[in-house]
Amino acid sequence: MDRIRQRTKRRIVLGVCIAAAAAAVILIVLAVRGLLHKGADTSAGVEYIKAEEAGDITAIEKKISLLEQQDGSGEEGRSIKERFAGAVILGDSVAEGFEEYDILNASSVAAEIGVHLDELDGQISKVKELSPGVLFLYLGMNDVTATNGDVDRFVSEYKSVLDRLREEVPDAHIFVNSIFPVQEKALEEEPLLEKIPEYNDALKELCDGQTIAFIDNTDLVSDQYYEQDGIHFKADFYPVWAEHMAEVASL
Structure with missing residues (x-):
């Protein structure tokens, strides 16, 4: 039962973090589109978005792991x-x-x-x-x-x-x-x-x-x-x- 609660917690935190990351990506896309209308070079913006998308999951997993270590809910936290x-x-x-x-x-x-x-x-x-x-x-x-x-x-x-x-x-x-x-x-x-x-x-x-x-x-x-x-x-x-x-x- 503890492991199920741990997995549920991880999914909730992961979902919230992914949603926040997605919102950030959307804002970046909108900004890049604004630059397009001005004829600006968008390559730097596109590369930034790709980098953000690639790094989101790893960063989120690290944050979840840190939370579990702090509250002792992970396997490593058990006495x-x-x-x-x-x-x-x-x-x-x-x-x-x-x-x-x-x-x-x-x-x-x-x-x-x-x-x-x-x-x-x-x-x-x-x-x-x-x-x-x-x-x-x-x-x-x-x-x-x-x-x-x-x-x-x-x-x-x-x-x-x-x-x-x-x-x-x-x-x-x-x-x-x-x-x-x-x-x-x-x-x-x-x-x-x-x-x-x-x-x-x-x-x-x-x-x-x-x-x-x-x-x-x-x-x-x-x-x-x-x-x-x-x-x-x-x-x-x-x-x-x-x-x-x-x-x-x-x-």
């Missing part, structure tokens, strides 16, 4: 919260940052600190209640250590989650985020996290087999975004991540 209004991200403490830092509304986040793939009953119930059109998953960081590096076990547990979500929210389009890399300090604390790339490869293969979109976040982060633990992220990273997901899901 992150508005774009995620019909979406939910289900995940662990990393995903919880969306709510903690007020990047997304609480109705768009179903996250819990330290959660594992076999501990999602409460979150899946919340997702079912919210019934989103789009569901993003960020899971697996805690399971790299919980599975003790057993990638096959990880894939089996993740598949069970996907199967359950398809039963509970069959109309949701599911997108699976890759597990974020961690900094060296985190690897020193927990060497098993070195296997994250291997887990991501297996997760992508699972998604490909399930015809589920896999969002590769490997190159999305940089050192400036990490908290002191080398795993979690500062507030200014979350809009970057949200934008990435929104682009992939066409929100």
